[in-house]
Amino acid sequence: MINIIVLFAVIGGVVWWVVDYNTNPNGGKAAEQASASASAEAYNKRHNPQVGDCVKVTGSEDDNTLQMTIVGCDSSEAQYKTAEVLTGAQECKPDTARAISLRGRHAVSTRWCFTTV
Structure with a gap:
């Protein structure tokens, strides 16, 4: 028991x-x-820019050190302003100053299209 x-x-x-x-x-x-x-x-709030966010880009896509950091548009660090955020195989508009593409975990790529500040 x-x-x-x-x-x-x-x-x-x-x-x-x-x-x-x-x-x-x-x-x-x-x-x-x-x-x-x-x-x-x-x-994500700091490094995943949405349309209208200004960013500072550091690192290189070649060695996987690329990082986009959201900064104030009136900041001296601001290099680009996000014009479009696209998914899949969509292309940026011709007036894009820089495009950055990153592949996600599930093989869906995201492309950020930037204009100059």
Whole structure:
């Protein structure tokens, strides 16, 4: 009888830990996912320009160090203004000063078309 009680206590403790780890918003898996989501969102706000955003471009496409950083359009760092954001095989308009294409995780490419500031 004591063995059964100990077995149920151990199983109950494991079940409680698994449920708490996966659902507790202040720790465990939920906190890890929230942290990862917040980091990705912060990165996108800083490095994923939308139409109208001004950017500073550093690095090179050749060695995979290219990085677009959103800056204020009145900043001395602003090099380009985002004119279009295209997906797939779409081409930028002829008056584009610079185009940057990056391939995403699922083989869908994104092309940013920039004009000068």
